[in-house]
Amino acid sequence: MEEMRDPRLGTVRLFLKHDDNKTRKLKYNLGHPRVLSFGGAYSGHLRALARAGMEHGFETIGVVRGEEHLPLNPSLAYARACGMRLTYLDRAAYRLKHTPQVLDGLREEFGDVAILPEGGSNAAAVRGCAELPGEIDLDYDVICCPVGTGGTLAGIAAGLPEGRRALGFAVLKGAGFLNDEVARLQREACGTVTGNWAVNLDYHFGGYARTSPALDPSFEQVYVAKMIYGILDLAGQGAFARHTRVVAVVTGQPSTPVAPWGAPTGFDSGDPR
Numbered sequence: 338m339e340e341m342r343d344p345r346l347g348t349v350r351l352f353l354k355h356d357d358n359k360t361r362k363l364k365y366n367l368g369h370p371r372v373l374s375f376g377g378a379y380s381g382h383l384r385a386l387a388r389a390g391m392e393h394g395f396e397t398i399g400v401v402r403g404e405e406h407l408p409l410n411p412s413l414a415y416a417r418a419c420g421m422r423l424t425y426l427d428r429a430a431y432r433l434k435h436t437p438q439v440l441d442g443l444r445e446e447f448g449d450v451a452i453l454p455e456g457g458s459n460a461a462a463v464r465g466c467a468e469l470p471g472e473i474d475l476d477y478d479v480i481c482c483p484v485g486t487g488g489t490l491a492g493i494a495a496g497l498p499e500g501r502r503a504l505g506f507a508v509l510k511g512a513g514f515l516n517d518e519v520a521r522l523q524r525e526a527c528g529t530v531t532g533n534w535a536v537n538l539d540y541h542f543g544g545y546a547r548t549s550p551a552l553d554p555s556f557e558q559v560y561v562a563k564m565i566y567g568i569l570d571l572a573g574q575g576a577f578a579r580h581t582r583v584v585a586v587v588t589g590q591p592s593t594p595v596a597p598w599g600a601p602t603g604f605d606s607g608d609p610r
């Protein structure tokens with residue numbers, strides 16, 4: 338694991354742990370011959386699902402928010418190239434995507450299919466992410482991750498050894514609901530809510546997919562750069578005890594082409610998935 342140096346850290350030490358959390362979230366969601374899920378036009382979750390389908394030999398269907406635009410953007414082109422069937426829901430229908438009305442329609446159209454929620458965050462995803470801390474062979478006090486839907490944070494916190502804490506950085510604006518959501522996911526996955534995590538809401542930089550020149554361009558901008566900025570800023574303010582050892586989970590899919598897909602800043606982005 339590489340160590341990151343920055344004057345704002347002072348005595349705090351920061352280590353970077355690269356992790357493809359979207360693929361990790363899928364691990365215990367696989368097994369059905371046909372899997373359908375939802376996402377925006379730049380959804381990393383749909384890319385990860387499409388790739389998993391190709392690698393493990395199951396059918397995938399991606400339900401994309403909004404109208405079809407041709408040619409496909411690189412994110413959807415990648416999903417398509419992996420064999421994913423793409424279908425589209427207009428904004429109004431997409432908002433109702435998790436209601437029985439829309440789900441029944443999709444089952445009618447696509448038959449016997451396992452349906453994963455947008456972003457892939459469910460109890461099985463939490464169990465997958467709970468394995469992440471066990472793969473870190475380094476002594477640390479705090480583990481940080483970016484937060485979109487909360488599944489990654491819920492899992493990491495659930496899998497933490499005694500005495501360590503998890504700190505998530507919300508990339509959405511007004512994301513106070515994430516506290517309830519992370520708790521709900523933990524309750525569903527492990528029957529209990531661990532008291533070892535928190536969500537910081539202060540580093541969204543205007544909201545999902547909004548960026549700022551203040552963000553370090555060497556990191557993925559939608560999620561990772563905001564977390565890194567938050568960690569360095571908090572360290573600079575003395576928010577961590579002296580000599581705290583922090584692991585930052587640098588989320589993303591190294592195995593798929595460049596992120597974040599040349600998406601324009603503030604790209605069509607009702608939500609993080």
Ligand SMILES: *Cc1c(COP(=O)(O)O)cnc(C)c1O
Nearest residue numbers: 381485486487488489560588589
């Ligand atoms: C989806 C994603 C996240 C957020 O994960 P959640 O489980 O939705 O909170 C973080 N980083 C990257 C790069 C992602 O694609």
